[in-house]
Amino acid sequence: MTLSPIAEDYLTAIYYLQTEHERAVGTAEISEDLGVTPPSVTSMLETLDEQGFVEYTPYEGVELSAEGESVVLRLVRNHRLLETFLVECLDYPWSEVHDEADRLEHHVSDEFVSRLEAFLGEPTTDPHGDPIPDSSLSIPTEGPFAPLTEYGPGETVVVEQVPHRDPDVREYLTRQGIGPGTRLSVEDAPPIDLVTVFPASGDASVPLPTHVARRLGVRAADGTSN
Amino acid sequence: MTLSPIAEDYLTAIYYLQTEHERAVGTAEISEDLGVTPPSVTSMLETLDEQGFVEYTPYEGVELSAEGESVVLRLVRNHRLLETFLVECLDYPWSEVHDEADRLEHHVSDEFVSRLEAFLGEPTTDPHGDPIPDSSLSIPTEGPFAPLTEYGPGETVVVEQVPHRDPDVREYLTRQGIGPGTRLSVEDAPPIDLVTVFPASGDASVPLPTHVARRLGVRAADGTSN
């Protein structure tokens, strides 16, 4: 069963929505995420269910099957290796990396990706700090880092992983100079879904809503400068 | 006007068929080349004509317009730079290079290709010896080489350019050890559409029909070994 890039995009959307909350994924969410109308989603979910990539129950929602998950993990692998190549070899600007990789991930063969992996020196994380699944699609166990929300005022941390699903979030963080390797002091964490941090290399504090801070993977700074 | 990969394949086929002979290209040729039925070709030619990429006259044939040619030259550029990358960086086997590049050429952005070109060091020919169009789509003037058919028995030449449209031809030449850089002595050229050559690195002479020899770009060997 060979899937179109469009079907692959549906599966990827389901994968990420499913990991964001733990519920089954609803039609409207997918519709929103992919910019198509709800009827289109319903109809695609039906065919994807017939083909065995998802389990879809009308009015209930949809979940990935094991096969569906393999498809997505392969795409995630392709995507992250491509991003690594774009940034490290082609010196791509951050803002354009994601779009290019999003297109290409559907069209590269396993052969291509394996060879690219070797060419890049078998990296285990992409430039966002996200882990790259290996050729058997298992994700390397992540390093010892936790969400920024685990830390309180006065603590200093180093960013390891940056969320990259939402283009607006990506752009905001980039503009504030926050990326993998950035040293951050937590300034304040008022109980209003907000955290403010001070980047070591910056000159002003940066406010972050907790839904962003929660996905920023950081480790405690070891005192020495980065 | 944004073209689908499929429409792009039609344009590419027309381009190559048009340069093989000088006539307008017929429906059946395209049908054969692309592995689709003649009615499919007719219908695609109609839409391509409406969009201004070709000039199509029913029952007569089709020719590329200036726009059509730009589209193809862009694809040729993409293809040849991708092939160079696959061979030089990813160490791809010859047999697989063409297919991968054929797929990817439709999906890489101009940005990607320009950066790849810089990364590869602005090459002017691909691994087959074919010239790579620059970013304004002009093809660099080819080096001082001529078809193998210009040479006669006893002469020694070095291969500069190898035809690559027909996979069977490609495979035959590769198996006989003939590629860019190969040193060849012309053994015989009987007037029966045949040339036999002896590769310097090989141990048996190789027969070539003239339709292949004609597209093998070679220059006279300068006496020193290659």
Added chain:
DNA sequence: TAAAATAATTTGACTAGTCTAAAATAGTTC
């Protein structure tokens, strides 16, 4: 518990690209 609001699905239609089968045209032969 019934009415209102929200969310999801069905229906029918449209586009791109493909096919088979049938009709039309062009070219060739006698």
Added chain:
DNA sequence: GAACTATTTTAGACTAGTCAAATTATTTTA
């Protein structure tokens, strides 16, 4: 110039993916 053949086009149908409009479930609210 009529007949035959080869090629090409037309006609009609199918699939994938999309949409707008209408309908049906589900959940919330009163």
